[in-house]
Amino acid sequence: MKPAPFTYHRASSIEDAIIHLDDNDMIARPLAGGQSLVPMLNLRLAPVNKLVDLGRIESLRRADEQNGRIVYGALLPHAAFEDGRVPDGSNGLMGFVGGQIAYRAVRTRGTIGGALCLADPAADWLMTVIALEGEMVLVGPRGRRSLAAADFVTGPYMTALDPAELLESVVIPRRPTTERWGHYKVTRKVGEYADSMAIALFDPESRKARLVVGAVDGAPLVLEKTAVEMGKGARAERLSAAIKHELAESGRSFSPAKLQLHLTAALRAIRNAGLL
């Protein structure tokens, strides 16, 4: 046994989980798929006095579609996206992303909500739900609220979640079927966390574009000015300059090598979306 001792509560419902997490006397943490938290417990890096297991709350494993918006329960595993077991409104982007997170034995257990709440800067879902203009539904002692995905992450491993508040679902609007996506990830080994990654979206009908760069030492960066250039049909040189400018403007201190890496990932994502 590697972790330090802790107590365990198997939550029977979301309300029950919140009651057990709302505890000022001890460090209580929710357990989703455990693919990041349990390694941290094994390494004794995450202090926990009480683990509140969300695993048996069936409502968190559902996916529903309502008025062109798909609601994904926080406990859906990456493999559910990879295998196409949930509806897709992203022209296949979510299935692709779900299929390249870590390894199959991790994807069967790791969950979209758990990954989002950990908010690792290099995590795949964070960049993806921001690119897809998703919304996060949070539920806590003071009720339910929703937030734009881009406002949910506040920094590296930091989110807008209050103590005892849980992520209930991620809502992704159905994207236009004419939209094309491009994804690019720089990583030293298959399945590792990325050194850089980017998603580009471009709809040739409306000429609307979006570009998000991840693994940038904090929340993924949405490059809005570059997206405008993409929509106008700018060529590689102009896009490069725009990306560099926006990355520099972001206020994060990138080394020249990192800057080049992010620029390359962004350009390749744009190319994979069928532009350039």
Place this chain on the structure above:
Amino acid sequence: MKTEITLTINGKQRKAQVEPRQSLADLLREEMRLTATHLGCEHGVCGACTILLNGEPARACIALAITLDGSEVQTLEGLQDDALMSILKESFHEKHGLQCGFCTPGMLISSHDLLTRKPGLDEGQIRIAMSGNLCRCTGYQGIVRSIKAAADKWAEKAAASEGVSA
């Protein structure tokens, strides 16, 4: 404080008293004496402890046993009479898919799952799909060749049995 859980391990129902912090891997090895499941890194990186949990591959070192009450677990021991597993073991033997053998149980479980889900992959695709299992004897060439050979044999067998039934 220990809690009683019930698991179906390799087809048999087993009860166990577990502490919240006890991993499935420790339960299997220390209490069930099912030692084919190996522990390497114990934080979900090396893949040596990969088992089948409710039919899907999972890392037993980062699965807390207490959370799995009612689940079905299959270890390498439970796949002794499995036709695909026999072909995989034969191929690992023939194509030098192991040297020290420490990573082999995880390699076998992962490749069993892979060939069940995705038959017909080429060597490059197998390499990517198996990237979650580490071998420190530098045996990847042999491992990938073994899995490819097993995939071909398994496909031949499937084609032959289809020919019989048709």
